[in-house]
Amino acid sequence: METCPAAFTAETEAELWKHIELHGATAHQEEPDKWSPEDRQQIKNLIRES
Incomplete structure (x- = not known):
């Protein structure tokens, strides 16, 4: 996955x-249903609670 400055x-x-999935599909032309567990974990590691 590429670096992306998006924030939600x-x-x-x-x-x-x-x-996140909508953004991946529209901004990066990705298919979120094809993201691997490793891809999802990489994204999850970026999530911060405020």
């Missing part, structure tokens, strides 16, 4: 993942 805020982790 959501009430729940499920909602946050919807934003």
Whole structure:
């Protein structure tokens, strides 16, 4: 996965993942349903609670 400066805020982790997946599909022409568990873990490692 490439470095991306996008940032999202959501009430729940499920909602946050919807934003992340939509962004991946629209901004990066990726297919989130084909992301590997390692890709998802890499993204999850970037998530910070505020």
